[in-house]
Amino acid sequence: MRLLIVEDDPLIADSLHQGLAPLGNTVEVFTSLKETRAALAHSQFDLVVLDLGLPDGSGLSLLAEIRERRDTTPIMILTARDGVAERVKGLDLGADDYLTKPFSLPELQARVRALLRRSQQRIDNHLRFGPLCFDPASGNATLFGEHLDLPPRELGLIEGLLLYAGRIAPREHLINRLFGFGEAGPNALEVYVSRLRKRLQGSGLRIRTLRGLGYRLEDDPE
Ligand code: CA
Numbered sequence: 688m689r690l691l692i693v694e695d696d697p698l699i700a701d702s703l704h705q706g707l708a709p710l711g712n713t714v715e716v717f718t719s720l721k722e723t724r725a726a727l728a729h730s731q732f733d734l735v736v737l738d739l740g741l742p743d744g745s746g747l748s749l750l751a752e753i754r755e756r757r758d759t760t761p762i763m764i765l766t767a768r769d770g771v772a773e774r775v776k777g778l779d780l781g782a783d784d785y786l787t788k789p790f791s792l793p794e795l796q797a798r799v800r801a802l803l804r805r806s807q808q809r810i811d812n813h814l815r816f817g818p819l820c821f822d823p824a825s826g827n828a829t830l831f832g833e834h835l836d837l838p839p840r841e842l843g844l845i846e847g848l849l850l851y852a853g854r855i856a857p858r859e860h861l862i863n864r865l866f867g868f869g870e871a872g873p874n875a876l877e878v879y880v881s882r883l884r885k886r887l888q889g890s891g892l893r894i895r896t897l898r899g900l901g902y903r904l905e906d907d908p909e
Contacts, residue, residue: 688733688803688823688846689864693749694765696739700789702746703736706792707799711824713867720744727753731860734803735849737782738765739773747777751772754781761806763798790874807850816852816904817880821845830890837861837886839863844879848894850902858901 690707694700695718697882708714713733716783717723720743733752738745750762763784764777783802800812803823807814814821818831821842828835828845837845847864848856862876868907884894893907 688712690727690799691723691732691735693718693720693735693741693746694738695719696738699738699765702792703795705738706795710796710799711826712820718742720746720749722903723749730863733760733764734799735760736765736786736799736808736837737762738779739770746808747773747780749779750780750782756758759806761802763802790902814846814849814852816849817906819845819849819885819887819892819904821849830887835886841883844883847901850906851901855901855903858899861901877888 688711690712692700692714694702694703697718700716700718701717702845715724715726718741720741722791723819730885737746746764753762755758756810762781763785764774764782764788765788766774766777766785769786770787774787777785780862783806784798786798803809809815812824812867814823819828820830823846826839826842828837828842835845843865844861847861849858851860858876862871865871865874865879866875880894880896887893891907893905893909895903895905897903
């Protein structure tokens with residue numbers, strides 16, 4: 688998963704990073720509203736952990752902006768123990784959950800897992816479609832229960848497709864997931880899609896190209 692942390696206190700940012708990176712996540716940390724707006728304009732994330740007291744304004748205004756553009760990315764706000772009023776305001780503005788500081792790492796991890804499950808309508812921590820399964824925590828993929836020994840970008844593609852299983856995985860989302868902010872060649876994504884297609888041959892699954900939009904993992908009627 689790609690997680691975005693917005694926190695200006697370096698010690699707290701560090702502990703958030705240490706708590707979330709080992710769960711198999713790519714974690715990016717920003718310390719101001721300005722940086723975060725720029726990152727959100729270029730990239731999609733699976734979850735945002737948002738501190739409210741930031742040097743250039745309140746996280747609540749960023750939260751409001753995100754929801755105003757109908758972006759439903761799960762957002763967990765970080766509040767002070769006695770910050771009942773801002774917690775209520777945050778939840779009313781569209782935050783999905785909150786964590787009070789100081790927090791315990793196991794609680795942070797469990798709440799993040801729960802939010803991701805809920806947002807992706809899953810009942811456990813695995814992503815599945817038909818016989819294909821991906822465990823974001825370990826980065827392992829299986830097909831009919833058999834371990835798939837794949838390079839990281841093919842695993843990233845499986846994860847990206849499974850996050851949208853049965854729906855269109857937007858092209859930009861997949862490019863972001865596989866190549867990050869780095870420049871990817873025009874056909875880089877197609878190369879990985881065609882490799883994965885070969886591996887899925889005979890599995891009853893196929894990756895359909897929706898020109899200009901993205902790709903959809905779906906049942907193969909053949
Ligand atoms: Ca702060």
